Amino acid sequence: MRDIHLDLSSVSEQMRRGYDGRKFRARVVKQVEIPIDSWLWSSGSRNTFRTVRIADGTEVALSSLLSPFDPARTGKVIQLTPSITVVDESKFQGKNMGLRFHVHADYAGRMLPVAVELTATERTVLNRILPMTAQYRDDERRRAGISNADFDAAVDRFIELKLWQTTGGFTTAGKNARSAQLTRPCRTPCF
Numbered sequence: 001m002r003d004i005h006l007d008l009s010s011v012s013e014q015m016r017r018g019y020d021g022r023k024f025r026a027r028v029v030k031q032v033e034i035p036i037d038s039w040l041w042s043s044g045s046r047n048t049f050r051t052v053r054i055a056d057g058t059e060v061a062l063s064s065l066l067s068p069f070d071p072a073r074t075g076k077v078i079q080l081t082p083s084i085t086v087v088d089e090s091k092f093q094g095k096n097m098g099l100r101f102h103v104h105a106d107y108a109g110r111m112l113p114v115a116v117e118l119t120a121t122e123r124t125v126l127n128r129i130l131p132m133t134a135q136y137r138d139d140e141r142r143r144a145g146i147s148n149a150d151f152d153a154a155v156d157r158f159i160e161l162k163l164w165q166t167t168g169g170f171t172t173a174g175k176n177a178r179s180a181q182l183t184r185p186c187r188t189p190c191f
Contacts, residue, residue, distance in 0.1 A: 003027050003100065005175040014057020016099065017050075019089065023098025032086040032102045034076040044093040051078065051086050054107060060084060082106035116161060116177050121146055125154040126178055130164065 006024035034049050051060040078086055086102040118126065129140045129151070141151050158164035163174035170178065 005172045006101075007172045011099070011101075012057050015052060015054075015085075015087065015101070017057075017059075017087075019096070019099055021096055021098055023096075024101070025098065026101045026103050028105050029102050030080060030104065032078045032080065032088075034078065034086075045091060047088055047090050049086055049088050051084055054083055054085050054103075080104040116163070118177075121150050122154045122157065125151060126158065126163070126174075130155075130158075130170070131178075134168065 003025035004027070006026055008022055008024065011024050032049070035047070038047050038049055040046060052058065053060055080086065080102065082104045084104075085107075088100040088102065090097040090100065124144050124146060125141075128144060129137050129146070132140055141148075146154075155164060158174065159166055161173070161177075162171055163177050165171055
């Protein structure tokens, strides 16, 4: 399963409910298993879950959870419907890692990024060269056998497609395109 990166503009304030960061992802699933140790801090980390109605952002109550010390407490599985999402807020060693929305496949079509067809050279630039620190990109470009002109043309196309920012760095669409290119099946090496 891969996550779909989301823009701030695609997540309503009701869905964010107090989260003021910029890390949003969606995962397409039919059900969500909430671990038995959710809501508990462990080594400075924890996940909290809430179910939300997509149309208006209204929180739908989870059935009561038992005390973590109650032997009857077990993990919970929530079957998703197209109108409900499970919001998972993750904190890792005290740092908020963002929100992940678990959504049903019937709703996810609205969130899926537009597929972009790339040449082999563009895939190499997108997946292998651009993620590197700027000071190492030229060396990696030479190792990959890509000319300066081809590299510049690929970057210009990414800017035109809004996959890469003119100031440097992937856009949300670029993160999704990169993720799609990395996970798509290839008969020959992808790069």
